[in-house]
Amino acid sequence: MNRIFLTKLHLILAGFMFPAMLMFLATGALYTWGSKGEWHEETVSVVLDQPLAADQRELEGIALAELAKRGLPAPSGEANVSGEGADLSLSWTGARSEASVKATDDPRMVEVTIKEASLHRWLVQLHKAKGSTIFKVYATFLAFVLFVLVASGVILGLQVKPYRRLTIGSGAAGLVAFLGFVLMG
Numbered sequence: 193m194n195r196i197f198l199t200k201l202h203l204i205l206a207g208f209m210f211p212a213m214l215m216f217l218a219t220g221a222l223y224t225w226g227s228k229g230e231w232h233e234e235t236v237s238v239v240l241d242q243p244l245a246a247d248q249r250e251l252e253g254i255a256l257a258e259l260a261k262r263g264l265p266a267p268s269g270e271a272n273v274s275g276e277g278a279d280l281s282l283s284w285t286g287a288r289s290e291a292s293v294k295a296t297d298d299p300r301m302v303e304v305t306i307k308e309a310s311l312h313r314w315l316v317q318l319h320k321a322k323g324s325t326i327f328k329v330y331a332t333f334l335a336f337v338l339f340v341l342v343a344s345g346v347i348l349g350l351q352v353k354p355y356r357r358l359t360i361g362s363g364a365a366g367l368v369a370f371l372g373f374v375l376m377g
């Protein structure tokens with residue numbers, strides 16, 4: 193491959209994806225050591241105009257209304273409904289906000305829990321693929337770019353004779369280290 197083309201590709205991709213790489217590196221490292229960010233949580237009882245129906249759209253509407261009161265967006269993930277009667281509940285996860293709606297013994301009342309992520313938690317949630325589809329595409333592109341950066345670096349190292357042994361030796365050492373760390377768990 194053309195060394196000038198590889199160098200330019202390497203630099204353009206690295207520069208473009210640098211902010212995303214920093215976010216994933218920082219959140220991953222902090223998460224590894226137990227720092228996950230905070231949720232600000234509030235639970236309220238909501239009185240309904242009519243008895244609760246076992247309808248996902250109604251439960252989502254209740255959740256959206258409570259989120260809107262707090263200026264929060266709809267959760268970016270999928271909503272799940274489980275149970276029936278007094279055990280009926282909706283759980284809706286996301287990156288910036290989460291909501292749950294639970295039926296109560298009173299058919300005209302539900303309990304709604306709203307969670308708002310701190311900035312750190314929001315970024316951790318994005319790291320954990322809890323964001324929108326467009327962010328998931330962006331994160332997948334980042335994974336591809338990281339592969340291209342490493343592959344182009346190795347190819348460049350193999351093309352330059354003085355760096356060939358260093359590239360092969362560090363690659364072999366990296367493989368041994370990787371296998372050792374995997375086996376140590």
